[in-house]
Amino acid sequence: MKRETLEAVVADLRAGRVPALTPEDVRAFSEAATAGDSHIGPETLTAIAATLTEADIPTFERALRALDEEDLAWLGFKVVYDPAAAVSNVDNEVTKKYGKEGSADDEPLVFFCNDAKEIVASRPLSPRDVFQAKDVTRGPSMHNDQFDGLTWVSEPLFGKVRVWLLGASDAAVEVAALADHVGFHVIAVDYDEAFLNAERFPTAERILLHGGTFDELANMPARPDDYVCVLTRGHMFDPEGCIWALQNGVHYVGMMGCAGKNATVHDLVLAAGVAEADWERVKRPIGLKFGAKTPAELAIAIVAELVDVRYRERYSETARERHEKSLGRA
Template identity: 85%
Template sequence: MKRETIEAIIADVRAGRVPELSVADFPAFSEEATAGDPHIGPETLAAIGAALSEADIPTFERALAAMDEGDLAWLGFKVVYDAAAAQANVDNEVTKKYGEVGSADGEPLVFFCNDAKEIVASRELSPRDIFQAKDVTRGPSMHNDQFDGLTWASEPLFGKVRVWLLGASDAAVEVAVLAEHVGFHVIAVDYDPAFLNAERFPGAERIMLHGGNFDELANMPAAPEDYVCVLTRGHMFDPESCVWALQNGVHYVGMMGCAGKNSTVHDLVVGAGISEADWDRVKRPIGLKFGAKTPAELAIAIVAELVDVRYRERYSDEARARHEKSLGRE
């Protein structure tokens, strides 16, 4: 989410103009994201924009403050397609009952919610609305069809974590698809267009190196919050990749390979000036352990680890403790 997008919405509403909400800024409403759902789509976003008033400005101002503070927060959207059903339905056959009131009203609503479950909205929400509003912290559309007459969507107010895939191997192809699907910004790097191309990496940012090697990698900056997966073809450029990741101080770096190969890489990496302490930061082998063998299986193991690293990085100790308790993993 871009800060200027929210600032423009506030300015338009304050001036009495209808803000133009774009699916580029709110992709949860795009045709791709809403395919097959008859109740939500790009036209829904336009209707939400037309319904905004000055009473909604504090919601967007709270969103700006969250972005300034680096808060883990979302803009949520209550989408009503049958007002009578939304307000009348208080229960279903599976979930518990949330009082004697269904949705608080039959109107669309934009609201703010963060990981601390603070909710800011222009109107009061019913207990059942609050239950579903809090679920925006779990993704763009969790539990959105539990009750008749309405659905829910959300957009994060924080950026995507960048994942560098160093090497356009078959495993990297599979990782790229899964990592993008779970919300990472994927950057694939290689020197051979036969392997690094739009057909193999359609959704990734692609960086083509020159010279038939990874030497140019040294001239490219990575950020401390980035993740790096060392997946070079034939492991030929694993040492250069590890050195680059460690010199850039990335948050996470993992490398594929067996113990024998990793011992050789260790010697080359340390020989390049990397300390033993930094070498120990390299997760090897990369990915969670559950018997994965094929490139697709390895990708599941790797991306599952990336999700876990992101979870531990983003959420406070208190929030993680609550979640671990809910999973029975105290």
């Protein structure tokens, strides 16, 4: 969510105006995100915005501070579609017990929650509400439809990790779709429009190079927190992709290919002046190992690895241990 959106909400509430929130501001309420769900849609956000008052200002101010501190945090939304059920529906025989109280009330709510599970809201939450508020802000949603009468959605207050797909191969097509689905910002790069086009990469940012090579890649800066997947067609430009990623010092770089081909790429990369220690940063072959062979299967392996890298980057060791223990994997 953008800073100017949060600042505008605070200004409107201080002036006694109804804030103007749109699905462009809160993508969790967009038509794409809510398709097929009869309980929630773009109009739901407008209805929730109309319920906000001056008492909600601290929630949005805390969200602004999270942006300043680059905190791993979310703005969450409690959506009530059946008030009676939301309040009366309590624990079942399967879920963890939170008492005989359902939701604290039958009204919608906007709240702030961060990875430290600090919650800021204009009204008290019941124990079950707290459970749901924390659950929906894991990254960004888990069991948000667990209880009847209400649902929960959230919008991250932090940016997406950028994933560069160097090469518009068939595997890259599958990676682009899946990486976008799990919340990455995908940038696909190639020199041939027959492979790099809107039909093959409908959700990705596309960069079309010129000259039939990847030479222009050298003029494009990457950020230290970017991820790079070297997936060039026929592996023809894998050395250039690895050199560019390593020279830009990206957080993660992985390359597809067999050991023999990768040894050749190794020699070409080092011949270009890259140090052996930097070459060792290249994950090869890219992706988790579980027998994937087809482009779609390889995409699952690759994106699963990207998710794991992001998880380890964003969450402290203590937080990861706590999460693994909660799942019985510690």
